Amino acid sequence: MVAYRAQLALTLLASAIQVSANTKLELGPRGIFDPVCKRIREETPDSTEVYYIGHPKYHKGISHWSSASVQYSECVVEPSTAAEVGHVLNIVSETRTPFAVKGGGHSTNPGFSSTEGVHISMAQFSEVKYDLATETAEVGAGLIWDDVYEALEPYGVNVVGGRVHGVGVAGFTLGGGYSWKTNQYGLTVDTVVAYELVKPDSSVVTVTADSDPDLFWGLKGGLNNFGIVTKFTLKTHPQGEVWGGVATYTRTGIPAISAATAAFSANVTDPKASIITTYNYIGVDVGISLLMFYDGPTPPAGIFDSFLAVPHLTKDVSTRSFLSLVKASPVEFTNGLRSHFQMVPVLDYSSTTGAESLTLRSGLFFSYAVEPFLPNIYAHNIQGETAYPTARDRFYSPFNIFFGWLSPLEDSTFQSSVLESARALVAAATSEGQSNLDSISLYPNYASSRMPLSQVYGANVPRLRALKGRVDPGDVMGLAGGFKF
Structure with a gap:
């Protein structure tokens, strides 16, 4: 098995070199959405970064754990605040431009967090804040779970998160979240107490069980259908060795x-x-x-x-x-x-x-x-x-x-x-x-x-579609990939 691991590593390296040599010509942007990228660059603050093919942060932005999930977008946009995300979302909505939102990039479904249009990277949402009084942690949507565990370790606390290296917080949490701590505390969605959400109309809201019970329900497993989550507030628990x-x-x-x-x-x-x-x-x-x-x-x-x-x-x-x-x-x-x-x-x-x-x-x-x-x-x-x-x-x-x-x-x-x-x-x-x-x-x-929506959400599909109609009547999030209601 060790020999096969070594051979696989060499094969992957050779494949990566070959792909990188060919992709710009075969898969690169064709300029269709360049006016939208330019508009984002001109109309947003300098803290909203816009990168094009050839820039290291462009390639980091579109990268995925599964190379089959990579698409070459017109540009990669990195907002730094929820308000900036709202501004970008308003532009792609107005121009009806396909877009993607990527946290950790661990999806193996092509097009779920990639696009040929505007690729929104959540990389700048990378902060973890622990609140001792409420025993909760605010976690940025651009982090991987490794970062969260490292930030909380000095406090002797933890959250219910991913089990293996490199998994992103956002997609994992929005899909449900099975954890090493699930036997004790449930799924990750069972521990979320608040979402900072940029709604499809570009407004920024904090969604809780009290503020909007139906939307709070939908965000617990409903993926990216109701806007862009920029921050999760999670319950914490003590953590030792x-x-x-x-x-x-x-x-x-x-x-x-x-x-x-x-x-x-x-x-x-x-x-x-x-x-x-x-x-x-x-x-x-x-x-x-x-x-x-x-x-x-x-x-x-x-x-x-x-x-x-x-x-x-x-x-x-x-x-x-x-x-x-x-x-x-x-x-x-x-x-x-x-x-x-x-x-x-x-x-x-x-x-x-x-x-x-x-x-x-x-x-x-x-x-x-x-x-x-x-x-x-x-x-x-x-x-x-x-x-x-x-x-x-x-x-x-x-x-x-x-x-x-x-x-x-x-x-x-x-x-x-x-x-x-x-x-x-x-x-x-x-x-x-x-x-x-x-x-x-x-x-x-x-x-x-390739699974039909009914196979994933079963009897919840009608309720999710009704919620989608209320929160996103213009189907802005339909411009992004994923299981769509």
Whole structure:
């Protein structure tokens, strides 16, 4: 597996060099929206930066973890205040210019946070403020979770956020948010107490459960349909040292780790304990990457013993800070691949995947991530209903499928293959007695853009459409990508 990692890194480097050599001619802006970019530059304060292709901040602005999600916009705009975001939004609305809003850029859905028009980068919204009196943290929409954890660490507190390195705050939170702390505190949306929102009419408002209950509900899982969120106010909780990290296993360890994962999912009820077991196919090899977490310096005996007893290939597991644990995740290994997600809702897990038939194409990396949670996680929400999950009386753990490849000519093939694999897994789980899986609303942050709106938001679609009509009657946010109401 180590050899395959080295080969993959070299292949990715060669691919990146080739792509960078060709993209300006083939994918660069064609000037269609240049008048809009010039107008933004002329009519906004100097603190609103406008960058064009060739500038380092342009390329940083449009970059995504999945290279398949990158589009070459006419310009990248970096506002510095909510009012400036409103000014930019007013210009793109008036000119009906397609635009994108990007926080961390971790979406694998092309066009969800990218555009050929005006690309709005939230990079300048990078502040974290901790309020001891209210035990909340104000978090800028341009941050990744690593930054948030680092800023809060000196205060001995934390928030319910992303589990792996590099994930952005904004998209993650607006889609729901499964965390290492979810067993204890619920989803990230369950901990948001306020949103600073630039509405489609460019006005800046603070949305709370009291100020606008319906909009507050819609922002909890409804993604970017109701304006541009510039700041989140989140509940905090005490945070000390944690235990965990990542261990990898070769093919011979798969049966034992699969059995240990099934036993963990069925028997471990300690809310401080959590795992992600990922079955990885690299080239023609297969193995497991296991992330383990315990919210304390030492886990009780028995919780992780069966995992640690299996001979490993590599292991980075220790008592450490929360930030250190998050940074131990191996997600950078696939940074830059063309990739796609799809989620399968399951009650019980199987290691059956069937990705081997695709490894002879340009696909380099396939993974199937088992993410067991306690069945009571939806009960932590005390603020009422949320746009996601659609129903809180039916719990299914998210099972995430990830395919990574190199050639843009095979985007459609691999995106379709992800969905085929998901359908096969649903059929297998159904045959084993897990009923009504097709009726479960998918986790928006794992759902393929090819999914119909009803598959993601289910019975909430009519209410979300009505809310959209009230907040955005001119369909300004329809000029941006994403699941649209």
